[in-house]
Amino acid sequence: VPVPPRNPQPRPPLTEAEILDAALVLLDARGPGAATIRRIAAAVGAAPSTVYTYFPDQAAVGRALVDRLVGEVGDAVTCDGRWERCVEALALALRSRLIAHPGAVPLLLGVAPAGPNADALGRRLIDLMTGAGMTDRYAARSLRLVTAYVLGAIALGGDLEQFAWGLRRVLRGLRT
Amino acid sequence: VPVPPRNPQPRPPLTEAEILDAALVLLDARGPGAATIRRIAAAVGAAPSTVYTYFPDQAAVGRALVDRLVGEVGDAVTCDGRWERCVEALALALRSRLIAHPGAVPLLLGVAPAGPNADALGRRLIDLMTGAGMTDRYAARSLRLVTAYVLGAIALGGDLEQFAWGLRRVLRGLRT
DNA sequence: ACCTGAACACCGTTCAAGT
DNA sequence: ACCTGAACACCGTTCAAGT
Numbered sequence: 001v002p003v004p005p006r007n008p009q010p011r012p013p014l015t016e017a018e019i020l021d022a023a024l025v026l027l028d029a030r031g032p033g034a035a036t037i038r039r040i041a042a043a044v045g046a047a048p049s050t051v052y053t054y055f056p057d058q059a060a061v062g063r064a065l066v067d068r069l070v071g072e073v074g075d076a077v078t079c080d081g082r083w084e085r086c087v088e089a090l091a092l093a094l095r096s097r098l099i100a101h102p103g104a105v106p107l108l109l110g111v112a113p114a115g116p117n118a119d120a121l122g123r124r125l126i127d128l129m130t131g132a133g134m135t136d137r138y139a140a141r142s143l144r145l146v147t148a149y150v151l152g153a154i155a156l157g158g159d160l161e162q163f164a165w166g167l168r169r170v171l172r173g174l175r176t
Numbered sequence: 177v178p179v180p181p182r183n184p185q186p187r188p189p190l191t192e193a194e195i196l197d198a199a200l201v202l203l204d205a206r207g208p209g210a211a212t213i214r215r216i217a218a219a220v221g222a223a224p225s226t227v228y229t230y231f232p233d234q235a236a237v238g239r240a241l242v243d244r245l246v247g248e249v250g251d252a253v254t255c256d257g258r259w260e261r262c263v264e265a266l267a268l269a270l271r272s273r274l275i276a277h278p279g280a281v282p283l284l285l286g287v288a289p290a291g292p293n294a295d296a297l298g299r300r301l302i303d304l305m306t307g308a309g310m311t312d313r314y315a316a317r318s319l320r321l322v323t324a325y326v327l328g329a330i331a332l333g334g335d336l337e338q339f340a341w342g343l344r345r346v347l348r349g350l351r352t
Numbered sequence: 353a354c355c356t357g358a359a360c361a362c363c364g365t366t367c368a369a370g371t
Numbered sequence: 372a373c374c375t376g377a378a379c380a381c382c383g384t385t386c387a388a389g390t
Contacts, residue, residue: 013372013373013374014373014374036362036363036364037363037364037365038362038363038364046374046375047374047375047376048364048365048375049365049366049367049374049375049376050373050374050375052364052365052366053372053373053374057364057365058364058365106285106286109282109285109286109331110282110285112331112332112333141338141341141342142345144329144332144334144338144342145325145341145342145345145346147328147332148324148325148328148329148331148332148342149321149324149325149328149346150328151327151328151331151332152323152324152325152326152327152328152329152331153320153324153328155285155288155324155327155328155331156288156320156323156324156327157288158320162317162320165317165321166317166320166321166324168349169318169321169346169349169350170321170325170345170346170349171349172348172349173344173345173346173347173348173349173350174345174349189353189354189355190354190355212381212382212383213382213383213384214381214382214383222355222356223355223356223357224356224383224384225355225356225357225384225385225386226354226355226356228383228384228385229353229354229355233383233384234383234384
């Protein structure tokens, strides 16, 4: 007599990553504004209120998603050589990763990018610059400037060539 | 016998300006997200659907409001001297006008600034630069760079000193 | 033209209740 | 702990109808 499975495993518990995956899929497929709590919940097969077990509110989902995208940048870029080249490579990678998901763009413009991955990337850039002889203060300000340019350029749109041109000018202005 | 006023002037028709005024007051008083169609309508004493007589949708209200704020910049700044000084003054004025209404910041980050006032300000900056001997192409790219920096810096927050420091570096990078 | 009222198809968030 | 269902207080937008 085959034993019927008792405790049909009601469902493995949800995951923050699953929720972020679903949010990004919605954003990519249906544009900004599609990453609704209710739609995310439906996509993962849960009740809307379940999302609140994992995130305190909708804005937190957006922040976590942005930090995930930022995290992909650090992993993708390795770099040696002069600091200008490294910063340039990271800024180019940051832009390309972020605009790969146009639906997520309003999200990253709405939050001053924070979170573990953004912090790590920032640290890395600061180290790069102080390692090249910059003052802590100068490096911090340079990081702000480059970040502002990247975010603003994303907000403005425009192609890679324009972006790279401006980035080179920014780096030129930063040279001591 | 006093004649009772016939035709009690049912109400002077609404105005686009009145709607934008109400939206800005809401944004200033109650933060981003407060400029709801329904709240704007209530503030001007009309039904929500009346707003659609003046604007095609909510996004259009946002765009018009941003362009109004941008318009205040051009009016406020007069300038003579080297082009760097003029661009610097305009960028400083732009930032200060825009962050004077923190509730409106998400609005201007959400739209690539367009509209008559933004166009006029852009033209003015372009003329300034070509007048100083820049190529049309170089001037257009410089405008993009400065605009991107201003928008990004607003998104990032930070104080005037940090902003001015970065702006000087940007202008330095643009010097031929 | 300008405006209203009601309706439609949604939202985010909370909370008692269930396992 | 994790999840549900129902409810609350909202949204933007459309549209027939009124003046």
